[in-house]
Amino acid sequence: MIQPLVYKFGGASIKDAKAIKNIAALLKKRWTNGLVMVISAAGDTTDRLENLIDLALQQKSFDKELIQLLDFHEDICRGLFQPGHGIFARVDNQFAQLRRTLENLAIKEDSDFFYDQVIGYGELISTRIVQEYLCESGLACLWQDARELVRTDSQTKMAKVDWALTMQYCRRALFPKLEKYPVVTQGFIGTDLLGNTTTLGREGSDFTAAIMGVSLGASAVTIWKDVAGILNGDPDIFPDAVKFEYLDFEEAAEMTYYGAKVIHPKTIKPLAKHGIPLYVKSFVNPDAPGTVIGSFGQAPRIPITIFKSQLTLIELRILDLSMIGSFHFEMIYEVAKKLNWRIQLVQASAAHISILINDIPVTAEQLAKPFREIFRVKSKAGLKMITVKNPTDAERTHYRKVAENLLLEQDSPELIQWVYEEYSPEA
Incomplete structure (x- = not known):
């Protein structure tokens, strides 16, 4: 039986006709049966679809925006195909x-469900275009609807994968095809048991690649990016950022948890569990080695700086002083789970708890309501956090220069985190 190989291409790699031609040239050198290509929506299509969803929910006209998005995709097609090619009819x-989905009043009552039914069109359209162009270029491959493979629960916007069913469907559908042809499929989307489209969270195509890799027992998963690999800092802020030749799964998982954007946070865990190496390589320079993530044990202790924004700090002070020391962590995490909060940091003293979460679209009163009976509650949104793993004295000194804006600090030998209202890297 053939052992599959999974490649994932994000929106930047297929943003226009020239980019898709580049991907085809990259694949031509690496073409093999058993290859599964997970592909995102082209360019900024997902952002534009979110705008269409907002307009539709507000019952405003979206004709102009929809036509612009159609023109964007048809322009890509015109750069790849001769007039009259069947792809134009497929895209139309x-x-x-x-x-029709945007105009479907029956599904607009639940805005999150409506979102899931619309947002995946970006991937469905882009994969049709890429698959047709690859075939046109002599790289025969098959198109596969990921909703027939990835089975999930019915949670909106962040569905949980049913791993047993997904493995069953992936193997049944893909193994016979992969013996003869590579396969192109979509990232980000799945299906629940009722047949409704579900989504795995923004930027979830990386996670889809991991799902495919685990379900098929792939030899490796490669994520193709516009960067040389994983760096120890944002190169726009740190021109001398260092590329990792290799990273241990644990180190990479911590980086994604604290906000590193190179890989989707859910990608690492399933690959680590099954021992499948993850490569991060550049589609601009595909022959360069990139970064490999695997079971390497202790990696070199290089300082890693991660910036994260759009965070909310919730501050809880105990109302009944007889309850000092009862931190109620179980209650806090139950609330976070119920309301889909992503906790970034928790800090506690005898009478005070600070919780840092990703910003969510609710009011301060809605944030406070679950805690009112036990705590006095304050919250502040729109915050930023700097995380430094393996810090040296240089990092400690540099970021302390902006201490006047500091709201919260957490310090240990292996990790320092600062939460700020504002931050300027030049400070």
């Missing part, structure tokens, strides 16, 4: 379906 048909 997908946009006709998208319009």
